[in-house]
Amino acid sequence: MNLLEARQVAKRYRRGGLFGKRSEVRVLEDVSIALEEGKGLGLVGRSGSGKSTLGRLLLGLERPDEGQILYKGKDIFASGKEHFRRFRRDVQVVFQNSLGAVNPRFRAVDIVAEPLDNFEPLSAAERRRRVAALLDGVGLSETDLDKFPSQFSGGELQRLCIARALAPRPRVIILDEAVSNLDMLIQVQVLNLLRRLRDNSGTTFLFVSHDLRLVADMCDSVAILADGHIVERTSPEKPLRDFSHPAFLELLDAVLPARPDGSGVFRNILSQERTA
Amino acid sequence: MTLLRTLLSGRTTRLAFVGACTVLLVALFAPLLSSWDPDDIDLSQKLQAPTREHLLGTDHLGRDVLARLLHGARASLGSVAVIVAAILLLSLSVGSVAGYAGGMVDAFLMRLCDTFLTFPTFILAMFLIGILGAGMTNVILAIVCTHWAWYARIIRGLVLSLKTREHVLAARVAGTGQFRLVMRHILPGVLPQILVLATLDIGHMMLHVSGLSFLGLGVQPPTAEWGVMINDARQYIWTQPQLLFYPGLAIFVTVMAFNLLGDGLRDALDPVGETGGWGK
Amino acid sequence: MNEDAVLAVESLELEILRGRSRKVVRNVSFSVPRGRVTCLVGESGCGKSLTCLAILGLLPEAVRRTGGTITIDGERVNDLSPEHLQALRGGKAAMILQNPMSCFDPICTVKSHFLESLAAHGGNSGRLSPEVMPESDLARARRSLAEVGFDSPDDILDAYPFQLSGGMLQRVMVALALLSEIRLLLADEPTTDLDVVSQARILTLLDETRRRHGMGVLLVTHDIGVVARMADFVVVMHKGEVVEQGEVATLFAAPRHAYTRALLQAHLSLYGLAFGDEAVGTVSPEPCLAAATPGPVPEEVRIR
Numbered sequence: 001m002n003l004l005e006a007r008q009v010a011k012r013y014r015r016g017g018l019f020g021k022r023s024e025v026r027v028l029e030d031v032s033i034a035l036e037e038g039k040g041l042g043l044v045g046r047s048g049s050g051k052s053t054l055g056r057l058l059l060g061l062e063r064p065d066e067g068q069i070l071y072k073g074k075d076i077f078a079s080g081k082e083h084f085r086r087f088r089r090d091v092q093v094v095f096q097n098s099l100g101a102v103n104p105r106f107r108a109v110d111i112v113a114e115p116l117d118n119f120e121p122l123s124a125a126e127r128r129r130r131v132a133a134l135l136d137g138v139g140l141s142e143t144d145l146d147k148f149p150s151q152f153s154g155g156e157l158q159r160l161c162i163a164r165a166l167a168p169r170p171r172v173i174i175l176d177e178a179v180s181n182l183d184m185l186i187q188v189q190v191l192n193l194l195r196r197l198r199d200n201s202g203t204t205f206l207f208v209s210h211d212l213r214l215v216a217d218m219c220d221s222v223a224i225l226a227d228g229h230i231v232e233r234t235s236p237e238k239p240l241r242d243f244s245h246p247a248f249l250e251l252l253d254a255v256l257p258a259r260p261d262g263s264g265v266f267r268n269i270l271s272q273e274r275t276a
Numbered sequence: 277m278t279l280l281r282t283l284l285s286g287r288t289t290r291l292a293f294v295g296a297c298t299v300l301l302v303a304l305f306a307p308l309l310s311s312w313d314p315d316d317i318d319l320s321q322k323l324q325a326p327t328r329e330h331l332l333g334t335d336h337l338g339r340d341v342l343a344r345l346l347h348g349a350r351a352s353l354g355s356v357a358v359i360v361a362a363i364l365l366l367s368l369s370v371g372s373v374a375g376y377a378g379g380m381v382d383a384f385l386m387r388l389c390d391t392f393l394t395f396p397t398f399i400l401a402m403f404l405i406g407i408l409g410a411g412m413t414n415v416i417l418a419i420v421c422t423h424w425a426w427y428a429r430i431i432r433g434l435v436l437s438l439k440t441r442e443h444v445l446a447a448r449v450a451g452t453g454q455f456r457l458v459m460r461h462i463l464p465g466v467l468p469q470i471l472v473l474a475t476l477d478i479g480h481m482m483l484h485v486s487g488l489s490f491l492g493l494g495v496q497p498p499t500a501e502w503g504v505m506i507n508d509a510r511q512y513i514w515t516q517p518q519l520l521f522y523p524g525l526a527i528f529v530t531v532m533a534f535n536l537l538g539d540g541l542r543d544a545l546d547p548v549g550e551t552g553g554w555g556k
Numbered sequence: 557m558n559e560d561a562v563l564a565v566e567s568l569e570l571e572i573l574r575g576r577s578r579k580v581v582r583n584v585s586f587s588v589p590r591g592r593v594t595c596l597v598g599e600s601g602c603g604k605s606l607t608c609l610a611i612l613g614l615l616p617e618a619v620r621r622t623g624g625t626i627t628i629d630g631e632r633v634n635d636l637s638p639e640h641l642q643a644l645r646g647g648k649a650a651m652i653l654q655n656p657m658s659c660f661d662p663i664c665t666v667k668s669h670f671l672e673s674l675a676a677h678g679g680n681s682g683r684l685s686p687e688v689m690p691e692s693d694l695a696r697a698r699r700s701l702a703e704v705g706f707d708s709p710d711d712i713l714d715a716y717p718f719q720l721s722g723g724m725l726q727r728v729m730v731a732l733a734l735l736s737e738i739r740l741l742l743a744d745e746p747t748t749d750l751d752v753v754s755q756a757r758i759l760t761l762l763d764e765t766r767r768r769h770g771m772g773v774l775l776v777t778h779d780i781g782v783v784a785r786m787a788d789f790v791v792v793m794h795k796g797e798v799v800e801q802g803e804v805a806t807l808f809a810a811p812r813h814a815y816t817r818a819l820l821q822a823h824l825s826l827y828g829l830a831f832g833d834e835a836v837g838t839v840s841p842e843p844c845l846a847a848a849t850p851g852p853v854p855e856e857v858r859i860r
Binding site: 046047048153154183184185186187188210211212213214217250251253254255256257258259260261264266269 | 599600601721722750751752753754755756757759778779780781782783784785787804805808818819822823824825826827828829
Binding site: 056088091095102104115119161168 | 441442443445446447448449450451452453460461464
C-alpha cells in the first residue's frame with residue numbers, strides 16, 4: 001500500500017517582481033513517486049536537482065503548483081483538517097543541518113517533546129519520562145535533558161533530531177541528507193540506529209541524498225532525480241545495479257573509492273551481488 | 277542572568293545601566309523623595325537661591341525646583357514608557373502578521389506602513405493637537421503614529437528571514453500551530469533586536485516629548501515636565517540660568533544613559549547565528 | 557624525504573587562551589613532499605583545521621602557537637613579520653577553504669578579486685579602477701580560469717560570487733591560487749559542502765594541477781574516501797595529537813592504531829566491505845568506539 005505519494009507534481013518559482021522581467025524556474029516537473037509502507041525509498045540527485053524541494057512538498061511544507069500529495073490515498077491539501085493533522089503526526093523529518101533545525105533557546109527535553117505537546121499532551125512527569133526513553137534509544141543520556149543545543153556536538157544534536165522525529169511514533173520518516181554533515185564514526189552509528197529502526201518498527205523511510213553508497217545499502221528502491229525529473233527508478237525488472245541513465249552514471253562514477261589501490265571502486269561493488 | 281552580567285562588564289555600560297535605573301527609580305518614587313509639592317505656588321518665595329529648605333532653589337512661581345525636577349521625571353519617562361509600549365504592541369502585531377502571512381496581507385499592511393511613514397512627527401503632532409487640543413495624550417498619540425510603522429517594517433523583515441529557518445520548518449512538521457510558531461520560534465529571535473532599537477530610541481522620543489512640551493503643545497501647566505521647565509526658564513536665562521540648566525542636564529543625562537544602555541544591549545545580544553551573524 | 561619537503565611541521569603546539577588555557581594541538585609533526593598529496597585526517601575538533609591555519613599564520617584571536625616550527629620551502633615561517641607572511645600567502649603558499657563563498661567579497665566581481673591578488677603578488681594593475689584590467693593581467697587571469705576548466709573565462713570574470721555555485725567558486729579559488737608559482741597548496745575540507753559530482757571534479761582538478769605544477773598539497777578532510785582517492789601520505793589526528801602517519805597503502809592494509817582502525821572500519825562499512833575484503837551485508841560491525849569516541853569539541857572552536 002502506498003502510504004505517501006507525490007502524483008505528477010510540479011513546482012516552479014517565479015523570479016522578478018512587478019517591474020522586472022518575469023522568468024520562471026522549473027524546479028520539479030511531472031514528478032511521481034510513492035512510498036510503500038514498511039519499505040525504504042532512496043531519492044538521489046545532485047544539488048539543485050530538486051530533491052529537497054520534493055522532500056518539502058512531501059512534508060506538506062509547500063504546495064505543489066500542479067499535481068497532488070497523497071497520504072493514505074487522499075490529497076493532504078483537500079481532505080480536511082483532521083486528515084491533515086493525521087498526516088502531520090505520521091510523517092516526520094530529520095534535516096541535514098542539525099544546528100539550524102533546533103530552536104537555540106529550547107532545552108533538549110522541550111525540543112524532543114514538541115511533537116508530543118502537539119499530538120499527545122502528557123503530564124510533566126510523563127513527558128519527561130517519555131523523552132528520557134527516546135534519548136536512551138538514540139544513545140543520549142538523561143543528563144542531556146536540560147541542556148541547550150550549544151552544549152551538544154553536531155552528531156549528538158542530529159541524534160536529538162532523530163529522537164524528536166520518533167516521538168510521535170510516525171509511520172514515515174523523511175531524512176533529508178540527514179547524515180551528510182556527520183563525522184565518519186558518528187555517521188555509522190546513526191546509520192546503524194536507522195537500520196535497527198527499519199528492521200524493528202516497520203517504519204517507512206525516504207532517504208534524500210546525493211550519496212549512492214548510503215542509498216544502495218539502506219533502501220529497497222531508488223529513484224534518480226535530475227533537472228526536476230525522475231529519470232530512472234527501481235522496478236522488479238531493473239534493480240539499482242542495472243541503472244543506465246547518464247545522470248545515474250555520473251553519480252556512480254563520482255563515488256569515492258573504498259581503497260587507494262583501485263580495489264574499492266563502488267561501481268564494481270555495486271555490480272556484484274550485495275547480500276541483503 | 278548572563279545577559280545582565282555581560283551588560284555590567286563594561287564600565288560605560290555599567291554607568292549607563294546605573295544611570296538609567298536611577299532615573300527610573302526617581303520617576304517611580306518621586307513623591308517619596310521630595311518633601312515639596314511640585315505644584316505648590318508660593319509667590320513670596322519666588323526665584324530663591326538654593327537653601328536648606330529648597331535644595332535647588334525655587335522657580336518664578338515659588339515652586340520647589342527639585343520637586344519639579346523629580347516629578348518631571350515621571351511625566352517625561354512615564355510618557356515615553358507608554359509610547360514605547362504602544363509602539364511595540366502595534367508594530368509587533370502588524371509586523372509579524374505581515375511577515376508570516378505574506379501575499380496580499382503583507383502587501384496591504386506594508387502599504388499601510390508606508391502611509392504612516394510619510395508623516396514627520398512634529399507636523400503630525402501639530403495637526404492632531406490642532407484638531408484635538410493640547411495635552412499629553414495627543415502628544416503620545418502623535419509620536420506613536422509616526423514611529424510604529426518603522427518598527428513594523430523591521431520586524432516584518434526579521435520574521436521573513438526567520439520563517440524559512442529549518443527549526444521553524446521542523447516545528448511545523450512537528451505539528452506546531454501558527455500562533456505558537458510565531459510566539460515560541462519566531463518572535464524570540466526578533467525581540468532582542470527590537471528591544472535594542474527601542475532602547476536606543478528612548479532618548480529620541482524623550483526629546484520629542486520635551487520638545488513638544490516646550491512648545492506648549494504637550495504637558496499643560498501646572499504639571500511638571502522637563503521640557504516645560506526649560507520653557508518656563510527662558511525668561512530668566514540671564515538672571516537665574518540654573519533654572520534652565522537643571523532640566524537640561526536631566527534630559528541630557530537620561531538620553532545619554534539610555535543611548536549607552538542601548539549600545540551595550542546590542543553588543544551583549546550579538547546574535548550568534550540566529551539571524552546570520554557570527555558571534556565573537 | 558625531508559630535503560624534498562615543501563612543508564615541514566615539527567612539534568607544533570597550539571593553545572587556546574581564553575579562561576583556562578588549554579592545549580588544542582600537541583606535538584604535531586609531519587611533512588608534505590614536493591609534488592605529493594598529504595592528507596590530514598580526523599574528526600571534528602581534532603585540531604586539523606587549526607593546524608592548517610597555523611601554517612599560514614591565520615589562527616583566530618583566541619588561539620596561539622606556543623611551540624614547534626613550521627618550514628615552507630626551506631624557509632622558517634614561525635616568526636616572520638606580518639608583511640613577510642602576507643607575501644608568502646598567495647606567493648609561495650595558497651589556501652582554499654571549505655566555504656568558498658565566505659572568501660569572496662559579495663559586492664566585487666571575480667575580476668576585482670583577480671586584480672587584488674595580482675596587485676598583491678606582482679601584477680601590473682594596482683592603481684587602476686576595478687573594471688580596467690591591463691592586458692597582461694587579463695591574460696593571466698584568463699589562462700588561470702581556463703586551466704581550471706572554465707570554457708568561457710570572461711563570463712566568470714564578470715560574474716559576482718553569488719551568481720556562481722559552490723563548485724564553481726572552488727574552481728575560482730584554485731585559479732586564484734595558480735596565479736603565482738605556489739609551492740604549497742593547503743585545502744581545508746574543500747569538498748565537504750559540495751555534492752558528490754562536484755566533489756569528484758574538484759578533487760580531479762586538484763590532482764591534475766598538482767601533477768602539472770609540481771606543488772605539494774596538504775589536504776585536510778574527515779572523509780576517508782577523499783584519502784583513498786587523493787593521498788600519497790596520511791596523517792591521522794585525534795584529540796589534538798598525531799596518532800598515526802605513513803604511506804596510504806600501508807595505512808589501509810595494516811593500520812596500527814585503534815583509532816585509525818575504527819575510522820577505516822567505519823569507512824569500509826559504507827561500501828559493505830570489511831578488512832577481510834569480503835562483502836559484508838547490511839549489518840555492519842560496530843566500530844571500536846571506546847578508543848574512537850572523539851572528545852567534546854572545545855567550546856571556542858565549536859560552531860555556534
